[in-house]
Amino acid sequence: MKKFGLIGYPLTHSFSKKYFTEKFQKEGFEDHEYEAFPLPNLNEFPEILKANPDLCGLNVTVPHKIGIMYYMDKIDPAAKEIDAVNCIKIINHHPVEDFFSGELSSLKLRLEGHNTDAYGFEMSLKPLLQKYHTKALILGNGGAARAVSYVLNKLDINFKIVSRRAIRKELNYTQLNNDILKERLLIINTTPVGTFPNLEACPDIPYEFLTSKHLLYDLVYNPEETEFLRRGREKGAITKNGLQMLHLQAERSWEIWNS
Ligand SMILES: NC(=O)c1ccc[n+]([C@@H]2O[C@H](COP(=O)([O-])OP(=O)(O)OC[C@H]3O[C@@H](n4cnc5c(N)ncnc54)[C@H](OP(=O)(O)O)[C@@H]3O)[C@@H](O)[C@H]2O)c1
Numbered sequence: 201m202k203k204f205g206l207i208g209y210p211l212t213h214s215f216s217k218k219y220f221t222e223k224f225q226k227e228g229f230e231d232h233e234y235e236a237f238p239l240p241n242l243n244e245f246p247e248i249l250k251a252n253p254d255l256c257g258l259n260v261t262v263p264h265k266i267g268i269m270y271y272m273d274k275i276d277p278a279a280k281e282i283d284a285v286n287c288i289k290i291i292n293h294h295p296v297e298d299f300f301s302g303e304l305s306s307l308k309l310r311l312e313g314h315n316t317d318a319y320g321f322e323m324s325l326k327p328l329l330q331k332y333h334t335k336a337l338i339l340g341n342g343g344a345a346r347a348v349s350y351v352l353n354k355l356d357i358n359f360k361i362v363s364r365r366a367i368r369k370e371l372n373y374t375q376l377n378n379d380i381l382k383e384r385l386l387i388i389n390t391t392p393v394g395t396f397p398n399l400e401a402c403p404d405i406p407y408e409f410l411t412s413k414h415l416l417y418d419l420v421y422n423p424e425e426t427e428f429l430r431r432g433r434e435k436g437a438i439t440k441n442g443l444q445m446l447h448l449q450a451e452r453s454w455e456i457w458n459s
Pocket residue numbers: 262317320339340341342343344345362363364365390391392393395419420421442443445446447449
């Protein structure tokens with residue numbers, strides 16, 4: 201049996217469990233299973249590993265993407281730079297290998313941390329970029345904003361973070377005006393605002409200044425078209441929701457677990 205899973209809390213609606221269970225069925229991996237492990241307290245993480253010796257890989261979601269790094273034996277350089285891990289590869293050493301390597305420790309697991317959110321975001325954003333998308337606004341300053349910032353840095357796109365608690369370099373929502381929106385044609389929502397069932401909510405930006413040159417990317421994927429995207433579309437902007445990013449980060453996790 202090869203077991204995979206998701207840790208986070210609360211895990212009310214797990215996209216990953218549904219996605220991987222369907223994938224295993226479709227691709228005929230009868231000896232594979234994916235389980236959601238609701239984990240209120242990270243201290244209980246080692247217990248999950250002990251109780252599930254068949255675990256080969258885990259996804260990590262809120263609120264543990266940062267805290268989980270403490271348990272890793274190795275962290276991929278990109279995940280280190282982002283400072284968040286959402287995918288763990290679990291390598292199970294065979295006792296015979298430990299014998300020959302002279303390893304005396306009873307711990308047989310090696311945990312490698314990766315960040316696949318950044319990959320999912322980069323691959324889904326790139327095809328939409330025009331040469332005038334050189335400056336961006338990132339709405340929200342949480343875990344997902346870190347992965348987005350990493351990708352924008354990599355793509356050489358200058359960005360400003362917009363936060364309700366702006367200090368120093370960030371902007372406040374009240375500071376946004378026509379001059380700023382005219383210059384920053386890529387706007388990425390990394391807040392949960394507008395997620396089902398709060399369908400009428402949207403980030404507090406001056407939508408009247410949006411144009412057909414704007415590209416609005418919402419990490420939210422439920423509903424398919426958030427109020428943020430709907431208002432952008434009405435002004436002629438190109439819009440993109442977070443669904444492809446979600447699928448890409450899951451597929452990248454699968455690649456890492458099987459590499
Ligand atoms: N599509 C994907 O693959 C994917 C991947 C990762 C995350 N996501 C989605 O991205 C969203 C954010 O995830 P996260 O892990 O970054 O969450 P998070 O760490 O809780 O951060 C969200 C940030 O949004 C801002 N925010 C929260 N509530 C707000 C409100 N009522 N009004 C305005 N701003 C608010 C906050 O920034 P300030 O306090 O600085 O304003 C907060 O730091 C979630 O909806 C998640 O599902 C999607």
